[in-house]
Amino acid sequence: MKSKKVSAAALGLAVILTASGCSGEKAASDAKPTQASDKPADTSKTLEISWVGQGARGKIEDNNKVQQMIEKKFNVKLKNRKLDVNNKEQKNLMVASGELPDIAFMDSPEKLYSDAVTRSISKDMITKYAPNYAKVLNDLPTGWKVNQVPGKQGEYYALTGYKQDWDNLTWGQVYRLDWMEKLGFKPKDDIIPVATSGGAERIFFSKQAFTLEEEQKMFEAFANNDPDGNGKKDTYGLLLNNSDASWALNTEAGAFGFGWDYNLEENGKVVGYAISQNYKEFLTYMASLNKKGYIDPEFTTLNRAKSWEKFAAGKYGAAQVQVQAAGMVPFTFNRPPGNLVLKDPTAKFLFTPPPIGPKGQQGSAAYTPVDGLGYAMVIKKDVSDEKLARILQIFDYLNLDKDGLMLSAFGEEGKDYTWEAEPYKSAVIPKQTAEADREKDGIGYYNLPIQLGNVNAYYSNAAVSKLTDLYFGVEAGRNIAYRPFKWDYFNQTKYNELNTKYAAKLKTITDEFLFKAITGELNVDSAWDAYVKNWRSSGGDELLAELEKAPKVADLRKK
Incomplete structure (x- = not known):
């Protein structure tokens, strides 16, 4: 395998569609981008289609190169919309004014259908005109059940995205390894650096988690033994904030047998996590940490961003972090551990699975409740079957055909992107430094995230892939991702x-x-x-x- 040196900033651009994507265990199928097996159905009639995909951020330019490719291949005239799909006000105004495109990336697809804004899509049409997409749904237990129109078998109110890595364990625990070494604490197993450069060589992974009791001993030393050597008692154990508990306490909650925001089974009945006995035990434990001084007393005044700033200032010895953050994917540079790795060249970190509770429980909430299906593209109410057939052909090509995906999501190899290492088995490195520049060319604008098999690696980096393959994306990690009862x-x-x-x-x-x-x-x-x-x-x-x-x-x- 050829390897290339890639700057951390450039590698971060590989993460285009979402903030999570990594290679790991194959899901229902060993899917890869395929070549379209059949020539598209009759395209002799030119059709006009308006389109807004997941990558729309309001910077799209007409007659861009991806648009030209689609128009030539499928004999259509595309109408783009300068819309930011992350701006709810813009989307709501678009719907209220009756200006929904023929196909659009939207939230709440069931409501749009019930409000008679969109139409249904039949399974027969999907199977005929989007065979690669149909295969993805065939291979998933819930594939043909999600977004099904109530009371109408084989009719769907949206096309659904899929990300295989949403089945993986998302969260782990990071500790200040340099503080541990200074205070006499050792990892419980062999450790390996997650990468060899860019700061990630100072982040080490161990498969062996600490127990809460072992954590507490470290927290006590972090809070009382002046690990930063400034002669002040101004450091603490675990990072907390006042606004997003799931971003700070997911791993600690997992040590008490529940996933944050998810219901669980208690005495044979479904119970909300927030009124469960597990949660009561968790609260008692957290209160004890605070009473002992292991938690920053200012946490009630800190939102998520402010708590990250204090981590970067070297005030905390431990934090819950995503696998992508431990792998130093650049979109995570504003949070632990990357924000301190890049600031302090002496800082070292240990990344482990979530801590283990007194009853042997361990884990954190799964990224999604059931599986990797999510996101949606809807079809406007007045779209004819003839136009829908063409839309489905284009959709299948852009998202699941090898050539179509690469050009629409990344552009032209050599001109718009290179590979981190071996082509089609490593991250894609865009050459354009700004998302807006890529969107102007149509790159990413028309797609819906469908990532499985080798495609996962395109949106990752080598460090995240390593962590995924070592633990978070294999059976050991996936088995401790808590899902609702x-x-x-x-x-x-x-x-x-x-x-x-x-x-x-x-x-x-x-x-x-x-x-x-x-x-x-x-x-x-x-x-x-x-x-x-x-x-x-x-x-x-x-x-x-x-x-x-x-x-x-x-x-x-x-x-």
């Missing part, structure tokens, strides 16, 4: 409707109790019953009643 994946109950009604209030109740419990403002044991009663009576019981009707996630994942 039950999930209304196919909108078969009133859960989603009721969740829209009650979610904000329940979050307020949960967050208030969480912070008061950790800071010691209330006693978990004495306040617990009243808190649970309030949660249940504020819509929680109605939500749980609907979830009881939903299928078990374990059954949904059966092949």
Whole structure:
């Protein structure tokens, strides 16, 4: 295999479609981009198609090179839309004004269909005009069940994206290895650097996690033994924030047997994580860490970004981090550990799986509740079957044909991108430094993320791929990704409707109790019953009643 030196900044551009993508264990199929096996169906009639894909950020230029390729190959005239799909206001205005394109990357596809804004897509048409996409759905247990129109067998209100790496374990724990060495703590197993340059050579991985008891001993030393040598008592154990608990406490929660934001089974019934006995034990533990001084007392004033800034200032000895962050993918340079790696050339880190709890429990919440299906592209209500057939042909080519994917998502090899190492088995390195420049050329604008098999590696880097293959994307890691006990994946109950009604209030109740419990403002044991009663009576019981009707996630994942 040929290897090439690639700057960290350039490598970060490989992550185009989303902030997560890595090679790992094959899912339902060993899928790779394929060559279109058949000439597209009749394209003798020129059709005009308006299109907004996942990569739309408002910078698209008409007559770009990807557009020209599509128009020539499929005899169409494309109309682009200068829209940022991450801007909800822009999307809402587009829908309200009746200007939805013929095909568009959108949120809430079920609502758009129920509001008669979009049309359905039949399984027969998908199978005939998008055979590569149909194969992806065939190979997944839930492939033909997601986005199905209620009461209409074989009809779908959206085309669904898929990311194989969403089945992997997402979170691990990072520790200040330089502090550990200074204070006499050692990794529990052999360690290996995740990479050889760019700062990642100072991040080491060990498959052996610490127990909470072992963590506490380190936290005590981090907080009390002046690990930074400045003569002040101004360092702490675990990073926390006041706004995104799932970004700070997922791994600690996993040590108590639950995934953050996911329901679980308790005495044969479905229960919300926030009123479970596991959560009560977790809160008691976190309160004890705070009482001992292992947690920064300012955490209640720090949002996620501010807590990351304090990590970069060298104030914390441990943090929950994504695999991509441990692998130093540049979009993570604003967070642990990259923000300190790049600032302090002496800082060293140990990355491990999540810590192990007193009952041997370990893990963190899976990235998605059931599987790797997600994202959606919808079809406008007035699109004819003739135009839909052409759209499906183009969709299949852009996302699942080898040549179509490479040109539409990355451009021309040599001119727009190079490979990190071996072609089609490593990361794609875009040459253009700004996403807007790529979008102007149409690169990434028309696609929907469908990443499996070798394609995962295109959106990753060698360090993330190494971590994925060593642990996070193989059985050992995937088995400790917590998923809900039950999930209304196919909108078969009133859960989603009721969740829209009650979610904000329940979050307020949960967050208030969480912070008061950790800071010691209330006693978990004495306040617990009243808190649970309030949660249940504020819509929680109605939500749980609907979830009881939903299928078990374990059954949904059966092949």
